Structures are given as structure tokens and as C-alpha cells.
Amino acid sequence: MTHLAKAKFWVQLSLRWRWLLLFLLSLGGVTTTLFLIPEAVIAAPGSAITVVDGLLISALRSTAPLLFVVLGETLTQRVGVINLGVEGQMLVGAMTGFAATVTTGNPWLGLLAGGLSGLTLSTLHLFLCLVCRSSQIASGIAVWILGSGLSAFFGREFVGQQLNHGFSTIHTPALASVPVLGALVTEMTPVIGLSIALSPLLGLWLYRSQTGLTWRAVGESIPAAHAMGINPFHIQCQGILAGGFLSGLGGAALSVDYTLTWAEGMTVGRGLVAVGLVIIARWNPYLALPVALLFGGSEALALRLQAVGAPISPYLLGTLPYLVSIVVLMLNHRQSGQSGGMPDGLRSVFDNTT
Amino acid sequence: MHIQLQGISKRFNSLLANDKVDLDIFSGEVLALLGENGAGKSTLMKILYGFYQADEGCILIDDRLVVIDSPYAAMALGIGMVFQQFSLIDNLTVAENLMLASTKTPKWQWSDRTHWVNTHSCLSQLAPTIQPTNRVHDLTVSEKQLVELVKVLDADARVIILDEPSSVLTPLETQRFWTLIRQLADQGHAVVLITHKLEDVLACADRIAVMRKGRVVEVCLAHNNQKPELERHLSSEDLIHLMVGQTELPVVHPVPPSLAHPRLHIQNLWVGEPAAVSNPGHNAVRGIDLAIASGEIIGIAGVAGNGQQTLADAVTGLLPLTQGTVHLDGAPVHQAGIPYRTRHDIAYIPEQPLQNGVATDLDLVKNLVVKDINRMPFFPRRAKQRAQALQLIQAFNVQPPNPDQPAGNLSGGNLQKLVLARELSGSPSLIVACYPTMGLDISATQFIYEKLFNHAQTGACILWISENLDDLLRYSHRIAVLFQGEIVGIAETRRASRQLVGKWMTSGRQAA
Ligand SMILES: Nc1ncnc2c1ncn2[C@@H]1O[C@H](COP(=O)(O)OP(=O)(O)OP(=O)(O)O)[C@@H](O)[C@H]1O
Ligand SMILES: [Mg+2]
Numbered sequence: 001m002t003h004l005a006k007a008k009f010w011v012q013l014s015l016r017w018r019w020l021l022l023f024l025l026s027l028g029g030v031t032t033t034l035f036l037i038p039e040a041v042i043a044a045p046g047s048a049i050t051v052v053d054g055l056l057i058s059a060l061r062s063t064a065p066l067l068f069v070v071l072g073e074t075l076t077q078r079v080g081v082i083n084l085g086v087e088g089q090m091l092v093g094a095m096t097g098f099a100a101t102v103t104t105g106n107p108w109l110g111l112l113a114g115g116l117s118g119l120t121l122s123t124l125h126l127f128l129c130l131v132c133r134s135s136q137i138a139s140g141i142a143v144w145i146l147g148s149g150l151s152a153f154f155g156r157e158f159v160g161q162q163l164n165h166g167f168s169t170i171h172t173p174a175l176a177s178v179p180v181l182g183a184l185v186t187e188m189t190p191v192i193g194l195s196i197a198l199s200p201l202l203g204l205w206l207y208r209s210q211t212g213l214t215w216r217a218v219g220e221s222i223p224a225a226h227a228m229g230i231n232p233f234h235i236q237c238q239g240i241l242a243g244g245f246l247s248g249l250g251g252a253a254l255s256v257d258y259t260l261t262w263a264e265g266m267t268v269g270r271g272l273v274a275v276g277l278v279i280i281a282r283w284n285p286y287l288a289l290p291v292a293l294l295f296g297g298s299e300a301l302a303l304r305l306q307a308v309g310a311p312i313s314p315y316l317l318g319t320l321p322y323l324v325s326i327v328v329l330m331l332n333h334r335q336s337g338q339s340g341g342m343p344d345g346l347r348s349v350f351d352n353t354t
Numbered sequence: 355m356h357i358q359l360q361g362i363s364k365r366f367n368s369l370l371a372n373d374k375v376d377l378d379i380f381s382g383e384v385l386a387l388l389g390e391n392g393a394g395k396s397t398l399m400k401i402l403y404g405f406y407q408a409d410e411g412c413i414l415i416d417d418r419l420v421v422i423d424s425p426y427a428a429m430a431l432g433i434g435m436v437f438q439q440f441s442l443i444d445n446l447t448v449a450e451n452l453m454l455a456s457t458k459t460p461k462w463q464w465s466d467r468t469h470w471v472n473t474h475s476c477l478s479q480l481a482p483t484i485q486p487t488n489r490v491h492d493l494t495v496s497e498k499q500l501v502e503l504v505k506v507l508d509a510d511a512r513v514i515i516l517d518e519p520s521s522v523l524t525p526l527e528t529q530r531f532w533t534l535i536r537q538l539a540d541q542g543h544a545v546v547l548i549t550h551k552l553e554d555v556l557a558c559a560d561r562i563a564v565m566r567k568g569r570v571v572e573v574c575l576a577h578n579n580q581k582p583e584l585e586r587h588l589s590s591e592d593l594i595h596l597m598v599g600q601t602e603l604p605v606v607h608p609v610p611p612s613l614a615h616p617r618l619h620i621q622n623l624w625v626g627e628p629a630a631v632s633n634p635g636h637n638a639v640r641g642i643d644l645a646i647a648s649g650e651i652i653g654i655a656g657v658a659g660n661g662q663q664t665l666a667d668a669v670t671g672l673l674p675l676t677q678g679t680v681h682l683d684g685a686p687v688h689q690a691g692i693p694y695r696t697r698h699d700i701a702y703i704p705e706q707p708l709q710n711g712v713a714t715d716l717d718l719v720k721n722l723v724v725k726d727i728n729r730m731p732f733f734p735r736r737a738k739q740r741a742q743a744l745q746l747i748q749a750f751n752v753q754p755p756n757p758d759q760p761a762g763n764l765s766g767g768n769l770q771k772l773v774l775a776r777e778l779s780g781s782p783s784l785i786v787a788c789y790p791t792m793g794l795d796i797s798a799t800q801f802i803y804e805k806l807f808n809h810a811q812t813g814a815c816i817l818w819i820s821e822n823l824d825d826l827l828r829y830s831h832r833i834a835v836l837f838q839g840e841i842v843g844i845a846e847t848r849r850a851s852r853q854l855v856g857k858w859m860t861s862g863r864q865a866a
Contacts, residue, residue, distance in 0.1 A: 223441065224442065
């Protein structure tokens with residue numbers, strides 16, 4: 001009897017944490033196989049391993065900025081507001097972050113400045129949508145264009161400069177000798193770590209805390225939330241501002257940690273991609289990490305294929321991440337029916353009667 | 355505790371919804387708030403709950419002036435309300451909805467379980483069949499009503515406002531509900547009960563306030579009140595008189611069923627998601643055979659959630675069938691979808707009209723004519739439509755009779771009237787009605803029954819789903835009981851009794 005109860009308990013526990021278990025198991029599996037690969041195979045030029053070596057870290061590097069933005073936009077859309085201005089907020093964040101890092105020499109200050117500038121720009125969206133009650137789509141596009149214009153104007157003098165004191169990587173010599181994973185550990189920056197940690201943290205907060213529940217309620221139905229004693233206006237403000245901060249932070253991560261330069265329009269549509277990825281991730285912060293990794297990974301793969309001289313036009317290779325996103329969007333749609341976890345409040349974005 | 359509403363006025367554009375209303379609410383007492391549709395009951399209570407702000411007047415609690423400018427402020431003062439149109443959030447689970455409404459919810463949900471255990475016991479006491487992990491979306495109407503009740507009880511409100519809470523409860527649930535209300539009052543809560551049902555008033559009210567056209571026209575003691583010192587007691591006739599302003603109600607006699615020409619054939623009907631079919635009781639329909647004659651009214655009784663909604667959706671062609679056929683006048687309805695429905699004049703009155711029956715942002719004219727959209731000319735004639743709509747609005751007494759207002763502004767009962775006006779106009783050959791009189795006052799209810807009879811007399815088949823056994827037994831020709839998606843009993847109403855039907859509803863076994 002007690003044995004049965006114990007067994008039942010463990011089964012339930014493992015069911016509850018099955019995703020974590022699966023993740024740990026696969027991580028362990030990958031590590032051991034990598035240890036088993038003989039040195040000679042890795043060294044041979046042109047082998048599959050050379051393509052894969054370091055791929056994970058470059059994938060993570062291009063993912064990190066995007067992940068911040070996806071998480072931010074997830075929060076915004078969770079309270080029932082669509083912000084297409086993330087592209088502009090990212091640009092402003094990238095420019096401000098770069099400028100702050102160049103002038104102060106401290107990349108942390110750069111990140112902070114980037115986040116704050118994104119937040120500042122998002123107040124415009126907040127004002128237009130929540131106070132003036134204008135269309136969220138139109139307001140978002142206005143913010144986007146304004147952001148790209150402002151960043152281009154103020155960023156003129158920083159064009160062409162190169163950062164030589166970005167974030168230092170985390171050194172762990174013991175692990176550095178492991179093939180493939182070694183690169184991952186040695187080239188890991190705090191920004192990448194932060195972005196990866198943020199995804200489950202926000203997930204926990206959204207699904208397990210009282211304030212997270214309040215946010216979800218507002219996104220589902222404003223009248224119902226109002227009737228339950230919540231002030232939907234305040235929550236929506238917070239959602240937009242949080243999204244603004246995170247998109248600015250993502251922009252800063254792009255210029256300060258990834259490219260180490262500033263160029264006009266350097267985000268090339270990443271903000272809009274983030275809006276799409278939010279849908280693929282079904283408005284779920286936990287899923288934001290794998291989904292953003294999908295995009296970042298295919299971007300890294302495209303670059304790597306180009307580097308090893310794959311016989312495909314670089315222009316076509318450049319579309320790989322977008323193609324992958326489209327395919328996933330299609331599969332995702334077929335699987336989950338029409339809505340796929342969309343907050344009900346977003347439906348009203350497209351009619352102008354509010 | 356003593357709440358005084360003094361001189362409350364509320365105006366919606368040109369319409370005066372509350373006109374200098376004075377009302378006292380005492381703790382330890384159940385106050386029944388009665389009145390016809392659109393009298394302003396919901397508005398008055400929403401003002402007390404802080405959902406609307408009064409244009410004039412003030413609210414005193416224990417002789418102290420209070421400002422209630424939001425539901426949050428009301429909840430802080432211990433005032434809780436169950437809305438007529440549910441204010442639950444469909445995509446969240448029952449547990450999450452309850453946690454949202456409660457002020458005692460811990461900040462993080464893994465830390466403190468005691469509060470949750472309390473809530474859970476309250477839930478299982480009132481509605482043992484509801485799992486806290488169910489999504490509200492999947493609940494039936496009466497289950498939603500129970501969750502709403504738990505929500506208010508859970509918030510520790512000292513003043514509990516219930517806006518037509520019993521309109522779709524089954525007899526058993528209603529009994530439980532009355533006991534609960536009495537218990538609350540005896541524990542010292544103040545309960546305000548808005549209702550159109552006489553039984554509710556007779557069973558549990560201490561005091562009665564009647565509203566008409568935005569004013570409180572009468573406050574008196576109820577029949578069952580034990581306090582002898584006050585003089586006025588009321589009989590049911592007095593009450594009806596007070597509620598509708600007239601005593602003679604039109605009496606409707608059921609015509610004997612003419613079983614010669616069956617029009618609607620339902621054969622071996624199976625509907626439902628695979629998961630739901632294997633798990634009986636969750637709104638699947640399993641193997642139904644039914645033939646309805648021209649001019650016959652079939653009443654479908656049963657505890658909510660036993661497949662009524664699915665049956666209605668399947669018969670009207672809204673849901674794909676897993677197996678079986680539905681024929682109307684020899685032609686199949688089942689793969690037809692909505693165009694067929696409008697072409698062949700199948701009228702459908704769905705449950706929850708606010709969500710399923712109207713486009714809340716469109717005006718009344720568009721809501722009324724949308725049924726004929728396939729028959730409209732390419733350039734519809736607006737003036738003609740408007741005239742038609744006005745006629746319907748007058749016939750069904752939708753208040754206020756302004757055809758240009760958006761449907762979302764109507765009071766609960768008037769919204770229901772709007773759906774009824776659209777569906778019961780013309781000459782439908784099949785009428786599927788789910789709780790058609792939900793939220794209607796007594797005279798409107800009579801009117802609707804009359805309408806249904808007229809349609810039956812001109813040859814329509816009527817499938818009528820209701821929780822109200824008395825009305826079903828009085829007005830339908832045959833009564834069938836759904837239990838876990840199957841028809842467990844069917845009988846002519848003349849031969850059926852309350853006891854028999856009640857037994858079918860609960861045990862699910864066909865009596866020998
Ligand atoms: N938000 C609103 N905007 C405009 N008019 C409204 C609004 N809410 C209610 N009204 C109008 O105010 C009047 C009173 O409505 P209320 O909902 O208080 O009626 P009620 O007594 O609850 O009726 P019922 O029994 O049908 O629920 C109605 O005529 C209604 O059309
Ligand atoms: Mg009402």
C-alpha cells in the first residue's frame with residue numbers, strides 16, 4: 001500500500017516536471033556523446049562537426065537580443081495591447097546603449113540606458129493607445145518610424161565606431177576543452193545568461209504569481225477584470241512599459257554585446273520578427289526561449305554555411321531564418337486551431353469601436 | 355451594518371435609468387429587488403458596487419458617507435456582486451478566476467495553500483461536480499452561476515448582491531441555493547437578490563422592494579417574515595401586481611399534439627469531441643432518436659451539462675455530427691451549416707445571448723435584420739429594414755425602443771427579448787430554444803410562451819430546452835430527459851409527473 005502510494009507520488013512528480021527532466025536528460029546525452037567523439041574527427045576539415053562546432057554559441061548570441069524583445073512583446077500582448085513599435089524601440093535602445101557604452105566605458109550602463117530609452121519611447125504608444133484611444137496598429141507604426149528616425153539622427157556620430165570593451169566572457173578553463181560545448185561556455189557573456197534566465201523567470205511570474213494572474217485577466221477581458229476590482233488601465237500601462245524596457249534592452253544587447261557597432265537601421269526587422277515569434281510561442285514566456293532560439297539558430301546556421309562555402313546564394317541563405325519561422329507558424333497553426341492561446345483582449349484591437 | 359442609498363440618479367444619454375432612488379439595506383436580511391425588464395435594478399446595484407458612478411445622490415454606510423468609485427473600493431468595504439451577464443474569464447481555470455476575485459490570494463501561489471483549501475471546500479460544497487482545474491469556457495451556464503456565487507462568498511463580502519442568480523438552476527440546485535441564502539442572512543450578511551421568480555421571493559426574502567421605470571415604487575415585508583411588528587404582508591397576486599402592474603395574465607392552453615406528420619427526424623445522433631464522448635457527462639450527445647411532429651412542442655429537461663447545448667447546436671447544423679442524421683421535412687440539416695439554417699428558417703435561441711446571440715457593437719436594426727442577410731438585395735433598403743425592426747421592437751417590447759442604440763446597452767432581459775424578436779419573427783419551420791425566458795419578467799415570459807404556441811399552431815416543430823420543470827410540464831406536449839448525453843425517458847406531459855421526471859434527471863434510469 002505505502003509502496004504503491006510512494007510510486008504514485010514519484011510518477012506524479014516526474015510527470016509534473018517532465019519537461020525539465022527531458023531537458024536535463026538530453027543535455028546529459030549530448031555532452032556524453034560529444035566526449036566520445038574522437039579528436040581526429042573534429043579536426044578533419046569539412047566534416048559536419050566543423051559546421052556544428054561553435055554553432056550553439058553563435059546561435060545563442062544572435063538569439064539573446066531577440067529573446068529580450070520577444071519576452072517584452074509577450075508581456076505587452078498579454079495585457080491586450082499590440083505594440084508594433086518594438087522595431088523603433090529596439091533601434092533607439094541600440095543607439096542609446098551604444099552611445100552610453102562608448103562615452104562611459106561601462107557596458108552595464110549601456111544596457112540600462114538602452115532599456116530606459118525603449119521605455120521612454122513606449123510611453124508614446126501608451127499615450128496614443130490608452131489615453132487617446134487611437135488604433136494600436138497605427139500608433140505602433142508611428143512609434144516604429146519615429147524610433148528609426150530618432151536613432152538615425154542622434155546616432156550619426158557613432159557610425160563606424162567599434163567597441164573594444166564589451167562584456168567579458170565567463171572563463172571556466174575546466175570545461176573549455178570539451179568539443180562544441182567548450183566554445184559555448186568560454187564565449188558565454190552575462191547578457192546571454194541573463195536573457196536565458198529571464199524566460200523561465202517571467203514564466204514563473206506570469207503563471208504562478210498573483211500579479212501575473214492579474215495581467216492575464218486584463219488581457220482576456222477588460223470589463224471582467226474591472227468587475228473583479230482590478231484597474232485595467234494601470235495594468236495595461238505597466239504591460240506596455242515593461243515591453244518597452246525589454247525591447248530597448250534587446251536593442252542595446254544587439255549593439256553592445258553582439259555586433260559591437262552601431263549602424264543606422266541595424267535591427268533589420270528583428271522587432272517585427274519578434275512580434276511574429278510571440279504568436280509562435282503562443283504568448284508563453286517559457287516557449288519564448290526555444291522559439292527565439294529557432295530563429296537565432298537558423299541565422300547562425302546560415303552564416304556558418306556561408307562561411308564554409310555552401311553553394312547557395314548568400315541572399316537566399318539570408319532568408320533561411322524567416323523561412324523557418326513561416327514553416328513553424330504554419331505547423332503551429334494547424335496543430336492548435338485558430339487561436340492558439342491568444343489573449344481574448346487582442347481580438348478587439350482590430351475593430352475601432354472602443 | 356446599514357446601507358442607505360439616497361436620491362440616486364443615473365442617466366445614460368437621454369435615458370433615465372435610475373430616478374432619485376432611496377433604498378435601505380440591512381444586514382441579516384434578504385432584500386428581494388423586483389421589477390420588470392429595464393426597470394433599472396441592475397444599474398442601481400452596479401452603482402452600489404462601484405461599476406457605474408451615480409450622477410446624483412449618495413451612499414451611506416452606518417450613517418457615514420462613503421465614496422465607491424470602483425469595484426475595488428466596493429470590495430474593500432465588503433460589498434460583493436454577481437453580475438447578470440457573467441463576469442468570469444473564459445480562458446482561465448475556475449481556480450484562477452476564484453483567486454483573481456479574492457483579496458486574500460497569496461502573492462505567490464506555491465507558498466500558502468490554506469486560503470486555497472478554504473476556497474476549494476466552499477466550491478465542493480456548492481458545486482461538487484466542478485473541478486478547480488476546469489477551464490471556465492467548458493462549464494455549463496448553471497455551473498458558471500455557481501462559480502460566480504463561490505467567487506463572492508470567497509471574497510468575504512458582508513453585503514452580497516446577486517443579479518438574477520437562479521435563472522438557470524435546476525430544482526435541486528435551487529433548493530441548495532435558497533438554503534445557502536438563508537444561511538448567509540442568518541450569519542448576519544446583507545443579501546440583495548434581484549429576481550423575476552416568485553418562488554425565490556417566497557422562499558427566502560425578508561423584505562421586498564419593487565422598481566418600475568427607474569424608481570422604487572414599493573417597499574414591504576415578505577410573506578415569510580417572522581417579525582410581527584410591521585403590518586404589510588403580501589400574497590403572490592399582490593406581488594405579481596406589484597411587479598408588472600396588472601393582475602390578469604394571459605392564460606395559454608396547450609393544444610393537443612397532432613402526431614400525424616413528423617417533420618423533424620433525428621436518428622442515432624452522436625456528437626462530441628472524442629475525449630468528451632468517452633467521458634460521459636461532458637456535453638456530448640450519444641445515440642439520440644427523436645421524431646417531432648408538426649405543431650409539437652418537445653420539452654428537454656435535464657441537469658445542465660448533460661448534452662443539451664450540444665444537442666441544440668447539432669440539430670441546428672452548427673456542430674459536425676460524429677454519427678447519425680438530422681432531417682427536416684425530408685432534407686438533411688446536418689451537413690448544412692448556417693446558410694441552410696437561414697434559408698430553411700430554423701430559428702435558434704442560444705444560451706447566453708450576450709455572447710452567442712447578438713453583435714453587441716451593432717445597432718438594434720442590424721441585429722434584427724441580420725437573419726435575412728442571404729435574402730437581402732445587393733443594396734439593402736435601409737428605411738424598410740428600420741421600419742421592420744421598429745415593428746419587432748414594439749411587438750416584443752424591447753426597452754428603450756430606440757433602434758439606433760448598440761445592442762450592448764440593453765438590460766439583460768431586453769437583450770434576450772431582442773434575440774427572441776429576431777428568431778421568432780417570420781414563420782420558422784423549426785425552433786430550437788435554449789432557456790428562452792431566461793431573465794424575462796413575468797409578463798414577457800407569458801408573451802414568449804404565447805408566441806411559441808402560435809408558432810406551434812401554424813405547424814412549426816419546437817425543441818425547447820429548459821430548467822424549469824413546472825413550465826415544461828405545463829406547456830409542452832412531450833417531455834424528454836437528457837442524462838449523460840442520452841435520452842433516458844420520454845413521455846407525454848399529460849402522463850408525466852414531476853416525480854417521474856425528477857427521477858429520470860437524477861438517476862438516469864428509464865422507469866419500467
Ligand atoms: N451601459 C449602458 N448604456 C446605455 N443604456 C444602458 C446601459 N446600461 C443600462 N442601460 C439602460 O438602462 C435601463 C435600465 O437597465 P438595467 O440593466 O438596470 O435594467 P434591469 O432592471 O436590470 O432589467 P433586466 O431585468 O432586464 O435585467 C435599460 O433601459 C437599459 O437599456
Ligand atoms: Mg438586469
